[in-house]
Amino acid sequence: MRDQIKIKTDSKEQSWVMTYRRLWLVALLGCFLININAATAGEAFQKDIPVIKIAHTRVIDDLPFFVGVEEGFFEREGVKVELVTLTGTTNTLAAVMKNEIQGGIIGATQVFFAAKENIPIKVVAWLGKSHKGTVCGLHVRKRGNVRRVGDLRGKRIVLSSDISSRALISEALDRSGIKMAEVIVDAGLGLDNPMQYEAVLKTGWVDVINT
Amino acid sequence: MLEMHGVSRRLMSYNQVLEGYVFSGVYFSRAYLAGHGKEVRAFLRGLMRSFQFITAHEKQARRHLPKYTSVPMDVAMRSALRDLTGGGRESLEKLNRQQDLLIKFGYMKERVSLEDLVDYTLLPKGGALQ
Numbered sequence: 001m002r003d004q005i006k007i008k009t010d011s012k013e014q015s016w017v018m019t020y021r022r023l024w025l026v027a028l029l030g031c032f033l034i035n036i037n038a039a040t041a042g043e044a045f046q047k048d049i050p051v052i053k054i055a056h057t058r059v060i061d062d063l064p065f066f067v068g069v070e071e072g073f074f075e076r077e078g079v080k081v082e083l084v085t086l087t088g089t090t091n092t093l094a095a096v097m098k099n100e101i102q103g104g105i106i107g108a109t110q111v112f113f114a115a116k117e118n119i120p121i122k123v124v125a126w127l128g129k130s131h132k133g134t135v136c137g138l139h140v141r142k143r144g145n146v147r148r149v150g151d152l153r154g155k156r157i158v159l160s161s162d163i164s165s166r167a168l169i170s171e172a173l174d175r176s177g178i179k180m181a182e183v184i185v186d187a188g189l190g191l192d193n194p195m196q197y198e199a200v201l202k203t204g205w206v207d208v209i210n211t
Numbered sequence: 212m213l214e215m216h217g218v219s220r221r222l223m224s225y226n227q228v229l230e231g232y233v234f235s236g237v238y239f240s241r242a243y244l245a246g247h248g249k250e251v252r253a254f255l256r257g258l259m260r261s262f263q264f265i266t267a268h269e270k271q272a273r274r275h276l277p278k279y280t281s282v283p284m285d286v287a288m289r290s291a292l293r294d295l296t297g298g299g300r301e302s303l304e305k306l307n308r309q310q311d312l313l314i315k316f317g318y319m320k321e322r323v324s325l326e327d328l329v330d331y332t333l334l335p336k337g338g339a340l341q
Contacts, residue, residue: 050250054237058280060290061234064261066275071264074257079250081257083279096240102247103239103254111236112310115323122244122330123236125255126301128262128293130226130234135291137224149223163318164309168228170316175228180316198218208222 050079053101055086062105064127093119109164138169139209141201146208150176155207156184158200165210183208229308233301234293236329244333252333255299259335262295299334 052074056062065083068074074081084101086092092104097120106114111123130136138157140146146155149172159166170180186206197209225232237258239251265272269292276287303325313319 050247050253052250052254056279060276060280060282060287061293062279063265063272063276063292064258064295066279067264067272068257068261070275070278071261073260073264074254077253077256077260079253079257081254096238096243099240099243102243103237105235106238107235108233108306108309109313109318111238111306111325111328112313112319112323115325115328120241121238122241122328123238124244124251124330124333125258125299126233126236126297127299128234128295129297129301129305130224130230130232131294132226133291134224134226134232134293135221137227138222139219140222142218142220146222163313165225167312167316167318168225168232171312172223172228201218209219 049075051082052079052103053082053084055092055095055101055104056083057087057105058085061127093121096121107162107164109162136165136211138172139197139201139211140207141204144207148176149173150178152176152208153178153182154184156186156205157208157210158186158197158206159210161187169210229312231294231301231305233306233309244330248333255334259298262298265292266295300331303329 054065056065065081069081069083086095086101086104089104089106089110092101092106093114095101096104105127106121106123108126114121138149146152152173157169159169166180173180173183197211200206201209239247244251261272270288273287273292274284276282276290277284280287282290306325306329307322310319310322314321
């Protein structure tokens with residue numbers, strides 16, 4: 001009798017275990033299907049989101065693009081931004097015109113020339129401006145004898161070929177009563193990074209670096 | 212950035228010559244803009260979020276620099292960033308001052324009108340985001 005009761009109890013327990021297992025299987029299957037649907041929806045979202053390719057030049061000033069991509073700001077607004085490394089205004093313009101990339105970064109001075117030449121582009125935003133903490137400008141040897149812009153007459157300056165920085169330096173010299181013709185300009189050094197600037201300053205061969 | 216290496220010292224910054232100097236902007240072709248206003252608007256909203264993030268969380272923003280540039284982290288954390296408070300807009304008057312400087316030193320003959328080339332209509336209003 002006791003055995004019969006035990007058997008009955010066991011059978012009841014087995015039934016509960018089976019029901020429990022079935023419920024688990026149904027729940028797991030449900031989760032699996034939900035995941036599949038979510039993944040498919042995610043892929044569809046990724047596929048549907050428009051892509052904009054923007055050229056950049058790997059410089060600090062392009063930080064807003066890096067932040068936008070890394071922090072997901074562009075995608076959150078409904079567009080995927082791909083950053084393409086491309087140097088030279090002409091190269092970038094050509095790629096934009098052919099729609100190989102959709103946008104680029106252009107110097108303010110190049111904008112003036114683009115306006116003059118009626119190049120079919122539009123600047124839709126500026127990427128900030130200089131301020132009191134801006135370091136771009138003229139740099140001299142730390143322990144050299146150039147203390148102010150007025151000391152630059154007859155000194156050797158390394159200048160980039162960029163006309164906007166040349167105009168700014170011409171203005172700085174002009175305010176101190178010095179003409180560009182009164183300094184020795186080296187334009188062909190083609191310095192690319194701070195280490196090269198540093199090395200050239202260390203040699204004493206040049207007095208001022210424009211960067 | 213150069214003076215961080217200990218060899219040089221800044222004699223004069225561009226900002227001392229022309230305060231609020233505008234260096235560069237982002238552009239699209241007119242053909243692309245004509246057919247993709249919605250996408251460019253979304254792009255600009257994302258860009259303005261970046262501006263706000265850089266202004267509010269500068270240190271966190273700077274951490275992204277080494278991945279995309281050749282600067283090491285220590286320089287990335289100290290180099291000067293631009294003033295982004297204009298929300299992508301700069302006055303034509305300010306840009307015309309820059310033209311005048313180029314004209315003064317013979318790099319340009321005369322001012323050109325920027326009204327047709329600079330277009331803020333796709334930017335979020337006032338640089339603000341909803």
